Amino acid sequence: MKPAPLVERYSGNPILTRDDVPYPVETVHNAAVVKHDGRYVMLFRSHLRNGRSIIGIADSDDGFRFQVRAEPFLVPARGEPFATYEEFGVEDPRVTRIGEDYWITYSAYSRHGVRIALARTADFRNVERVSLITQADYRNVVLFPRRFGGRYVRLDRPHSEIAPWSIWISYSPDLVHWGDSRILIKPAAYHWDEMKVGPGAPPVETPAGWLNIFHGVFKTMDGAVYRLGVALHDLEDPSRVAVADDWILQPEDPWERTGYVPNVVFTCGAVAEDDGTLKLYWGGADTVLCAGVARIDAVVEFCRRRPRPAL
Numbered sequence: 001m002k003p004a005p006l007v008e009r010y011s012g013n014p015i016l017t018r019d020d021v022p023y024p025v026e027t028v029h030n031a032a033v034v035k036h037d038g039r040y041v042m043l044f045r046s047h048l049r050n051g052r053s054i055i056g057i058a059d060s061d062d063g064f065r066f067q068v069r070a071e072p073f074l075v076p077a078r079g080e081p082f083a084t085y086e087e088f089g090v091e092d093p094r095v096t097r098i099g100e101d102y103w104i105t106y107s108a109y110s111r112h113g114v115r116i117a118l119a120r121t122a123d124f125r126n127v128e129r130v131s132l133i134t135q136a137d138y139r140n141v142v143l144f145p146r147r148f149g150g151r152y153v154r155l156d157r158p159h160s161e162i163a164p165w166s167i168w169i170s171y172s173p174d175l176v177h178w179g180d181s182r183i184l185i186k187p188a189a190y191h192w193d194e195m196k197v198g199p200g201a202p203p204v205e206t207p208a209g210w211l212n213i214f215h216g217v218f219k220t221m222d223g224a225v226y227r228l229g230v231a232l233h234d235l236e237d238p239s240r241v242a243v244a245d246d247w248i249l250q251p252e253d254p255w256e257r258t259g260y261v262p263n264v265v266f267t268c269g270a271v272a273e274d275d276g277t278l279k280l281y282w283g284g285a286d287t288v289l290c291a292g293v294a295r296i297d298a299v300v301e302f303c304r305r306r307p308r309p310a311l
């Protein structure tokens, strides 16, 4: 008998599409989700018809049925220094709660490349841009929710012409200035992720370590396939990591296999529940938003059972 899938897809997928959005957009995908005051809040990316992206916001009582608010949450900034670097749009938000605030990292696109901006909100009503925290070209910055040895920690993915794009770790005293960077997880040759890897959902704390659900890309004769993999970082030293050899989710449903960009599952967020499950959210084919549930202990076990070298 085949084992049950590690990530059980929600039966009502896709959970959000452009038809649920009260302003004109072409897609709904790549979303951060957190629990705030007992409700789920989602920040999601949408393409406009000019091909550039904005970030919308939606609320839910159960984590599956979301109501989109009337206005987008983040559109390209008018004020400097952000306006220069958000000219081509804002994409792929991640949210991490640190203390009382929620910290949002998102991709800022412009003629100068893609860099990561940091914004802060306490209530998901008012949002304040704090800083641009990378140069070009970086994507996929996820923040750990606490400090290690007094320093904040992030995972990110710089672009490279020389090496396959990989996951790096960096440290900061204040969330704005970052350094001590080093490479942590590389794509494995002739593997499902051999073209590139990048951080996905912000790390989820478990008693066994931090779960890092990341994306990996494989290039085929018919384009790239985006899948999700998982790694387990040491609780006290997140630069120590075990990477599962196999993927945990691949495009299978029709709305994951065809759409704006075919054969994509891409995550920016997951919510750990008190009952030991994880709600995972992913964009399907860069067009719709999907959700699924996994048992946290099973995902941890998956990392431990068949790890591969991280580098």
Ligand code: BMA
Binding pocket: 030, 091, 092, 226, 261, 264, 266, 283, 286
């Ligand atoms: C990546 C990013 C994601 C997107 C994915 C698949 O490079 O642009 O936002 O979901 O490609 O197209």
